[in-house]
Amino acid sequence: MLNLTVKKIINLIFKPARCVLGRGSKIYADANISNNGPLDDMVIGDNSHIKGELLILGHGGKIIIGDYCFIGPNTRIWSGELIEIQDRVLISHNCNILDNDIHPIDPELRHEQFKEIISKGQPKEIDLRDKKVVIERDVWIGANCTILKGVTIGNGSIIAANSLVINNIPENTIYSGNPAKFLRNIIKAK
Numbered sequence: 272m273l274n275l276t277v278k279k280i281i282n283l284i285f286k287p288a289r290c291v292l293g294r295g296s297k298i299y300a301d302a303n304i305s306n307n308g309p310l311d312d313m314v315i316g317d318n319s320h321i322k323g324e325l326l327i328l329g330h331g332g333k334i335i336i337g338d339y340c341f342i343g344p345n346t347r348i349w350s351g352e353l354i355e356i357q358d359r360v361l362i363s364h365n366c367n368i369l370d371n372d373i374h375p376i377d378p379e380l381r382h383e384q385f386k387e388i389i390s391k392g393q394p395k396e397i398d399l400r401d402k403k404v405v406i407e408r409d410v411w412i413g414a415n416c417t418i419l420k421g422v423t424i425g426n427g428s429i430i431a432a433n434s435l436v437i438n439n440i441p442e443n444t445i446y447s448g449n450p451a452k453f454l455r456n457i458i459k460a461k
Contacts, residue, residue: 289304290304290310290325291311293316295317296315296317296318296320296321297319298315299320299321302324303323303326305324305326308327312332312333313327314334316337318339319338319341319342322346322364323364324349325342325348326350327350328371328399329393329397330395330396330397331352332352333354334350334353335353336356337359338359339359340358340359341360341362343362343365343414344364345364346362347367349371351399351401352370352401354403355403355404355405356406357405357407357408358408359409360409360410360412361411363412363432364414366414366416366418367416368406368417369417370420371399371401371402372399372400375398376400402421403420404419404422404423405422405423405424406418407423407425407426407427409426409427410425410430412424412429413430413433416436417434417436419435419437422438423439424439425442425444427443428442428443429444429446429457430446430447431448431451434448435449438450443457
């Protein structure tokens with residue numbers, strides 16, 4: 272336990288977060304920020320709280336998080352192209368948001384990628400069939416959800432816990448399941 276705490280303190284002192292951090296935003300000690308590119312490849316707006324992992328892959332990517340967002344513990348957001356999370360989005364714990372396949376489909380290329388990762392780090396040149404992800408304003412993503420590449424989740428929508436999102440979600444709706452299916456519309460309070 273003590274070694275883990277010491278490691279986090281060392282990381283905070285010697286590996287400062289490589290991102291643009293807005294006013295009032297906080298990156299917690301259990302968060303992991305990994306960006307080897309320019310600072311503006313990872314932008315966190317004002318008053319947002321990050322407890323999960325934000326990772327820009329070796330071949331590129333961008334993560335843009337708006338104002339008043341929350342990224343829960345053990346949530347992983349891994350980008351090879353662009354993941355845009357707009358204002359006032361709440362993402363619970365243990366979620367995965369990916370804008371790429373993470374590994375090549377072809378087994379030989381997948382093995383080559385694995386060897387490069389363990390010997391040199393994330394590959395700089397690789398095709399992971401990246402497609403941007405957009406999570407619009409006021410979305411709530413429940414615990415243990417996975418959002419896959421190419422998806423847009425519309426304003427005000429809710430993704431219920433344990434859901435897998437593989438298609439676009441219209442605004443002001445609730446989706447649930449694997450794969451996520453329409454449950455109902457959200458009626459806004461006046």
